[in-house]
Amino acid sequence: MAVVGAGPIGLAIAWRCAARGLRVVVHDPAPGSGASAVAAGMLAPVAEAYFGERQLTELLLASAARWPTFAAELTEATGADIGYRTEGTLMVGLTGDDLAEAGRLWAYQQGLGLPVTRLRPTELRDREPALAPRVRGGALAPTDHQVDPRLLLPALRTAAQRAGAVLVPHAVRHLSDVHARVTVVAAGCGAAALTGLPVRPVKGQVLRLRAPDGVAPGFRHVIRGYADGEPVYLVPRADGEVVLGATVEERSDTTVTVGAVQRLLRAGVDLLPELAEYDLVEATAGLRPGTPDNAPILGPLPGRPDVLAATGHHRHGIVLTPITADLIADLVLTGVPDPLLASFPPDRFVGAADGGGPEPTMEGDRWS
């Protein structure tokens, strides 16, 4: 079989398929150079359970449940630390208006039966004393975890190669150039040109900060919140790094703009004043592979049972890596689609008047 794209999705599929005995060739001129190179790595099916996305939420929850085993297997296969951390996520609102906005979402998430516990300001600061005294309230999502994509990608590559997958360093221009019984298109934003599927780039600018003197950041949870209407997240790593993100822009360039950096820094420092003393070490932008309904595209192309799409993971490609790899590997090996795939077929966009399928949802209040 062939896999086009060596991001988290393509590499994990290659690993799972090669480990089950298939001969796998992965095509990518620059493995790991896509959206995952800037991604924060939040595994946040609860905090990212949004109105009107029930099926996607179920897939996110199912994939997050596979993460502990997936991480353990990957570490066993490679010996690599992938920065998998389970302290949980604190969701906060800086002002009364921010809290009201976030509270609507928390109530929705609680209504789905998800583990979201409202916390008063004192309870928040008991958990994270570094939070600004101005923070008006929040909620804990203890099962929303994190991994470091910059550690995950090399580990996936090693695991795939150790299982026997071969990486070929060139781009695929046409699917007809790939000769394999089954081809999996896992090329992120590159999938659109290869397949015609409605995958569009959604730009995200993100900053990387570093605690002074090489110490760990002064907070342990992932912190997500609104600060004066600005959605922002802060992801602490054990080595002192903090990922501060991210914008959500309907653009395909990867320039970093002064306005975005200013807004992210202001929101981050408003929530955690100690960040003002941190080093600003990187400002980057990546392109999320977005789809019209924000959900991934998984399964055979219409009329092409030999070409499987595994793309369109948008803001969720890291959390969705384990389930995507398992479902696509099962499909390749057995030819039988798992029922979980039924909600995400490529042909759900066929015939839509604008070629784009369902109406896009509002994205202005999203984080990752």
Ligand SMILES: Cc1cc2nc3c(=O)[nH]c(=O)nc-3n(C[C@H](O)[C@H](O)[C@H](O)COP(=O)(O)OP(=O)(O)OC[C@H]3O[C@@H](n4cnc5c(N)ncnc54)[C@H](O)[C@@H]3O)c2cc1C
């Ligand atoms: C700012 C930001 C923050 C994010 N935060 C999170 C987060 O916290 N949690 C989360 O779950 N997700 C997050 N994401 C989303 C996540 O990064 C993506 O969903 C994920 O990387 C998609 O994986 P992928 O393998 O499909 O694509 P990519 O990671 O984009 O990789 C695609 C690969 O395909 C290759 N390729 C492209 N075209 C071709 C071609 N024609 N031939 C050969 N190879 C090709 C590229 O070189 C690349 O290596 C974030 C994304 C951004 C931008």
